[in-house]
Amino acid sequence: MANVITALKAEIARIARREIRQVVVPLHKPVVATRHAVADLKRRVADLEKENQRLAALLSKVPEPAPAEEPVKAKGWISGKGILSLRRKLGLSQEAFAQLVEVSPNAVYQWEHKSGMLRLRAKTRTAVMAVRELGAREAKAKLSEQAGAGKAKPASKTKH
Template identity: 45%
Template sequence: MPNIGTVLKSEIARVSRKELRGETEAMKKSITLYRSEIAHLKRRMQTLEQQVRRLGKAAAKGSPAPEEEDDDKPHVRYSAKSLASQRRRLGLSAAALAKLLGVSALSVYKWESGNTRPRAKQIEAIAALRGIGRREAAKRLAEL
């Protein structure tokens, strides 16, 4: 038969472990909440610092802020994959597309492969080609 002292001691240890587990669970939840909030604040601070740097550079150059530059022009998106699919849709070779855009065939190849990105003027010309079909593209090529 076990000694009543050892049984009492083991029961007290079990109850105290149970109480501690409950207390630590609450602390773990609050620590997790604090850590996620700290991470969110760090990300926000980093974006704000980037904006301050960008605005500082723009002010140093004497030019308007980047957000103010293109208010009157609609933003045109560009991707290498869409340029390649647009060229295939029009049934053009890279050289023919280059001729339409007024650039070299190597430039079109590099744009489609994603190695380089066209300048704003070329992006506008690419966007203008989105609204034409095969016949119109062939007609424009014949004119050139």
């Protein structure tokens, strides 16, 4: 009777293995492909982390740029009366003020005699707004610096 029981157990085990194999074998190829994909992704992540560390080290060697000066606001009202009072506050002649904002003296004259708000080009507006921030001493120092550096505007061309 023991032989029958062992034979029965062996047959049940054999059939169970066959059934399991029928279920597992179709899954073998996708599982292997997934393992390969995971291994490849791990390699790529490792490479990217290595590259990231290299770039971080390179970035730490690059000096941090100095904070830029706060740009002068180009917005604000500029009127002829305001130009005149600014020029007088700074104690400058029309020619000196013109040199400071890099325009012609005639432009300063025209601005001062215009009523209402002035419509200036962006570069000129920025220069006037920057001069607004200066005091009399600073303006004269800047003028002498410009004269020393040869930044004075060349004389206008005249017909001969």
